Amino acid sequence: MKTSSRRRSADDRGFRLGTGFFAFLVVALVAGIFFELYRTSTLSLQKFGFRFWTGKTWDPVAGEFGAFPFIWGTLYSSILAMLISTPIALGIAIFLSELSPRRLRTPLAFLTELLAAVPSIVYGLWGVFVLVPIVRSLQVATPGWMKKIPLFSGPPLGVGMLSAALVLAVMVIPFTSSVAREVLKAVPSTQREAAYALGATRWEAILAALRFGRTGIIGAVILGFGRAVGETMAVTMVIGNNPQVSASLFAPQYTMAAVIANEFTEAADNLYLSALIEIGLVLFAITVVINAASRFLIWSVTREIKVKPPKPVSTMAFAAPTGGGK
């Protein structure tokens, strides 16, 4: 009996270590990506140092690599996309979790999530042949006095910042909205009931729920931002791929992901290649930080609700705009 139980516990340890090894591979993979990208970009890291990220000239022929235009393009397009998509995504999340008739909920949720299932390349194709001509005619129709404002200056090309941000916004909506919906689902219904009991209107009750889950909502928005930053194909096809720093919505620009996609196979010498990989390394670091932060925020809400009894909502929440925290 004793030997058999000893053997069993040995078996169990073997099982734990065996399966644990495969789980460890997941961690090793992320560490491996960082190590590999760091290793292959040393040449550029050593040669340019921090100057790489402030330089505005990207001239592979002259061996001059400054990545500022790509940082600019990535941030500009992603932030613009978030400005467009966040209100819509939150509206969807609120509608689906708080307002929608039960019968509409499942099909509508399925349809919005379908937006996430469409491959990036299909959005790109649609962007090139449908969206870009629309944006171009929009640019042609822009009155002359408006074109004097830097935001709208430039020739009517169609490809450029606005097209990229619009495509990105559509692609990011399902990510933000589905996570925000999950967060709202995790908010205890007592929160809303208490608000209603205090005489709140529908929107005020929703506001109470939003307030309760705000950390997670912020997490959802950040997650969407992470997606926008790393999105490659659709952006590459519509942003115009011109490494310039411009404030104009209509100007063709470039993003970090797009320059990697476009120039990686053309990178003839080692320095060029390692400069592109350094952009990839920073893109990796940015998305890891963004994702880690957003997961942490989302967890902190869902876990808090699971472990602790719900905290009472501030009774002042609707009366005074300054109503304190939860």
Added chain:
Amino acid sequence: MNRTQRRKALSGFVVFLCGAAVVLALIPLFFVFGYVLQKGFSSLNWDFFTKMPKPVGETGGGMANAMLGTAYLILIAGAFAIPVGVIAGVYLSEYGKKWFASLVRFTADVLNGVPSIVIGIFAYGLAVLPVKHFSALAGGLALGFMMIPIITRTTEELLNLVPGTLREGSLALGATRARAAFSVMVPAALPGIMTGILVALARIAGETAPLLFTAFNNRYFSTSLVQPISSLPVQVYTYAVSPYDDWHRQAWAGALVLVGFVFVFSVLARVVTRRLERMHRT
């Protein structure tokens, strides 16, 4: 207007805005699907599935090699990603409360958010740089790396749906933990694990960015692990940015096939999950 009326009006207005947001998001969806269906179906023909690409400038031809190439890449990816993902998922569901499990879960979520193009660079560094040429193996590696976190997380989630009493019962009958996991829990969750694999396939089947400089492209049919290989998304991209009308037509046809593929997998995954949830409720 008194205060109550104002609050009610504001409430009604916001409710309206939320409804409008849903409609606003559905417009691009129908817009995209509409174009892909319309342009795709009018461009799709038998040649598309059976013929090889024609040289630059000639009309006609198809994407037979690209479709087979995509299937081949998925096969390579699945061959290592499915075992790794499923077993890692089993670990998370069996030992989920340990700190290491939290770390793995967190890393998997983070990995899921890493841009596919970065994964592509990693695969390039692993499999292209040392041998100095593009290969199907490198492309398969890149796609597989993207599948692992998705499969791990869904496997765990769906194993957790299986009642713990099943495990306890088999342990009480003298089974080892390995036996309880692989002979009782995994079979009970098998449809769910299949779902995880389907979701992962739907996600990677349309991936273009990580293939651009790993699998690269190939005008011919190839099944060699060490040669560049064509894939449907890369072919669609190449044709979309080309200046030829006939290639644009074929790009739409390719997009339709991709969307159809992804759609079928997503719907299948949903149906299976629904059934599984219903099975294990109560």
